[in-house]
Amino acid sequence: MHTPPPIDQSVLRQTFGVFPTGVTVMTTTGTAGAPVGLTVNSFNSVSLDPPLIVWSLSRRSGSLRAFQAAEHFAVNILAADQSPVSRRFASRVPDKFRGIPFQPGEHGSPLLDGCAAWIECMTWSMQPTGDHVLFIGRVESVRLGGRPPLLFVGGQYHDVGAVLG
Numbered sequence: 001m002h003t004p005p006p007i008d009q010s011v012l013r014q015t016f017g018v019f020p021t022g023v024t025v026m027t028t029t030g031t032a033g034a035p036v037g038l039t040v041n042s043f044n045s046v047s048l049d050p051p052l053i054v055w056s057l058s059r060r061s062g063s064l065r066a067f068q069a070a071e072h073f074a075v076n077i078l079a080a081d082q083s084p085v086s087r088r089f090a091s092r093v094p095d096k097f098r099g100i101p102f103q104p105g106e107h108g109s110p111l112l113d114g115c116a117a118w119i120e121c122m123t124w125s126m127q128p129t130g131d132h133v134l135f136i137g138r139v140e141s142v143r144l145g146g147r148p149p150l151l152f153v154g155g156q157y158h159d160v161g162a163v164l165g
């Protein structure tokens, strides 16, 4: 099989980063019952019928085992003023949920206060893919928060309100 020449990792990151995304915090409940979550921008919609979404989780993530063991998870779509929440959940602080208000969803996954929208999912499939695991979720419930979303592009956060004028 033909192997393409290696691509410089920093150029690859920079190139992927040109594509603007929203920002989510994926949450679930760990095996010991503690809340688990991390910042994710690989989220996307896949299918309307059945309703499916996708995201990818690094194999190096400390949250990997919890998401692999859980049958449910929640997608918290961050609002424009939640870049501090994104930074917190992208860090490896021991208790990411400290001082972050949330309510448990239908199956216990944390729903963070103040988001643009929330999507509760059942894990439909998990597929190891490169250095990530691809998660497909079947949407079980959705709720809109009525707030504009946070945007992420070029490694920076942006307020969609400012972009749309």
Ligand SMILES: Cc1cc2nc3c(=O)[nH]c(=O)nc-3n(C[C@H](O)[C@H](O)[C@H](O)COP(=O)(O)O)c2cc1C
Pocket (backbone or CB within 6 Å): 023, 037, 038, 039, 040, 041, 042, 043, 055, 056, 057, 058, 060, 061, 062, 063, 064, 086, 089, 090, 091, 092, 152
């Ligand atoms: C904007 C943004 C998007 C990110 N998207 C992803 C992603 O899609 N998948 C992933 O595994 N990590 C992603 N990360 C990195 C994780 O949030 C980060 O590695 C986090 O520390 C993982 O936490 P954990 O090791 O406790 O699971 C993203 C980080 C940022 C700032």
